[in-house]
Amino acid sequence: MQNSTTIGFIGAGNMAYAIMSGLINNGTSAKQIKLSDTNEALLSLRKDEFNLEVFTDNVKLVTHCDVIVLAVKPQVLSTVCHQLENTLKTGTLIISIAAGVRARDIDRWLGGNQSIVRTMPNTPALLNQGVTGLFANESVTDLQKQLAGDILDSVGQSLWVEEELMLDAVTALSGSxxxxxxxxxxxxxxxxxxxxxxxxxxxxxxxxxxxxxxxxxxxxxxxxxxxxxxxxxxxxxxxxxxxxxxxxxxxxxxxxxxxxxxxxxxxxxxxxxxxx
Ligand SMILES: NC(=O)c1ccc[n+]([C@@H]2O[C@H](COP(=O)([O-])OP(=O)(O)OC[C@H]3O[C@@H](n4cnc5c(N)ncnc54)[C@H](OP(=O)(O)O)[C@@H]3O)[C@@H](O)[C@H]2O)c1
The missing domain is CATH 1.10.3730.10 (ProC C-terminal domain-like)
Structure with missing residues (x-):
């Protein structure tokens, strides 16, 4: 990953923590990582641990980032995406780790024509022993695929599926x-x-x-x-x-x-x- 790539995490919970830790342990600078969450106490904990720039406003975070990792619970994802509609820079890569939510729905909520990689990680990611299934929509470039793979590889192994339906099979096998x-x-x-x-x-x-x-x-x-x-x-x-x-x-x-x-x-x- 290039030193200039900036990755923004929306949601500072367990999974975001695992991926951020993996990235930093694998040499990504904390300066390249930004974080937003509605929970100020949690943000403060993460800021103290990693010395990251943090935001309580998701929209402010987005303007600083080349990659956005959507790491909130699936039930709040549509609200978060609607907040970001019209503020994403052209060429931003969206990575969703939210279980179950389809790429086409995320794309619709974000306003359309977005580069979206949907992923299904699993909890051993917390110990760098995860395995993640990834699916890219048609707007994702080869370079963006490489970038998404590098990010998820920081917490274990990753592999791509060609059809989004196969992420449900990944969920049934490694997710659960x-x-x-x-x-x-x-x-x-x-x-x-x-x-x-x-x-x-x-x-x-x-x-x-x-x-x-x-x-x-x-x-x-x-x-x-x-x-x-x-x-x-x-x-x-x-x-x-x-x-x-x-x-x-x-x-x-x-x-x-x-x-x-x-x-x-x-x-x-x-x-x-x-x-x-
Ligand atoms: N953990 C797993 O095993 C696993 C495996 C595969 C995929 N995933 C997916 O990973 C995602 C995150 O899971 P997690 O276990 O890390 O969840 P989590 O620990 O609950 O973290 C989500 C964070 O997002 C915050 N949040 C809520 N609304 C927000 C908003 N509007 N803007 C910004 N932040 C907001 C939450 O704050 P509050 O707590 O104050 O609401 C919480 O700190 C989920 O979509 C889940 O499906 C998890």
């Missing part, structure tokens, strides 16, 4: 995915307690196993399927557990759950985009 793994960690720890382990031990074993398995899956050249086969000796303990999962249609259960998340993402997009 951390909660599925938390559920698995919780269930395995509870089952460990049922087998006689004390709660603290069971939790530690469950969490560290999830971490170790995930690291193996991400660093080994083998697929998850191959890794599983390698630790599953015929007629052994792992085989007994995997057979039990499969007898209860584990794959089907996961597929149904992700379909439910995908469908709900579609419904939310319609509901959130309905306002003028």
């Amino acid at each position: 995915g951390p909660a599925y793994f938390f559920l698995m960690i919780e269930s395995m720890a509870n089952a460990g307690v049922a087998l006689g382990l004390d709660e603290q031990t069971a939790q530690k074993l469950s969490i560290q196993t999830a971490l170790g398995a995930s690291m193996m899956a991400s660093t080994s050249g083998d697929s998850a399927h191959e890794l599983r086969a390698k630790v599953t000796s015929p007629n052994g303990t792992t085989q007994a557990a995997i057979d039990s999962f499969q007898d209860q249609n584990f794959d089907v259960m996961v597929a149904h759950a992700m379909r439910a998340a995908f469908d709900r993402a579609g419904e939310l997009g319609v509901e959130l985009g309905n306002s003028d």
